Amino acid sequence: MTEASSGRQSAIEHVNPPELGEPRGFSHAVVGTGRTVFLAGQTALDAEGRIVGDTVVEQFEVAMTSLLTSLRAAGGEPTDLASLTVYIVDMDDYKAHAREIGQVWKRLLGRHYPAMAGIGVARLWDVEALVEVQGFAVLPPGAA
Numbered sequence: 001m002t003e004a005s006s007g008r009q010s011a012i013e014h015v016n017p018p019e020l021g022e023p024r025g026f027s028h029a030v031v032g033t034g035r036t037v038f039l040a041g042q043t044a045l046d047a048e049g050r051i052v053g054d055t056v057v058e059q060f061e062v063a064m065t066s067l068l069t070s071l072r073a074a075g076g077e078p079t080d081l082a083s084l085t086v087y088i089v090d091m092d093d094y095k096a097h098a099r100e101i102g103q104v105w106k107r108l109l110g111r112h113y114p115a116m117a118g119i120g121v122a123r124l125w126d127v128e129a130l131v132e133v134q135g136f137a138v139l140p141p142g143a144a
Helices: 056-073 091-096 098-109
Strands: 012-015 029-032 035-042 081-088 115-120 131-139
Touching (some): 081 091
Antiparallel strands (some): 035 131
């Protein structure tokens, strides 16, 4: 286990084999020991059930904020996030805004990079949704 930025022990260990090359913005593997929190897919829905944000960057920020809100409610911290899947309606648009999305990531999660996948999809449940995030986290012993 490693120490999280909050000073408490993390229940996850990042594994990045050198033969796979240096990962940028993700980890090749994550090993977790502790309670597992499964986080439902989140889009840019507001409390009234409306999609907010017109761009993939705006929607990514809202979706990630919602995912992290769920994680915190379960007793976790952003550094407990072990895996994240990003479902993307327009992969070219997402890639074109990767730098801005990376800035949002760093603001919300710092330099913590879980195992990740980005998957292109034809559409999401709400037709206005451009991106959805889903993940799981591993809480260290003693976390709420």
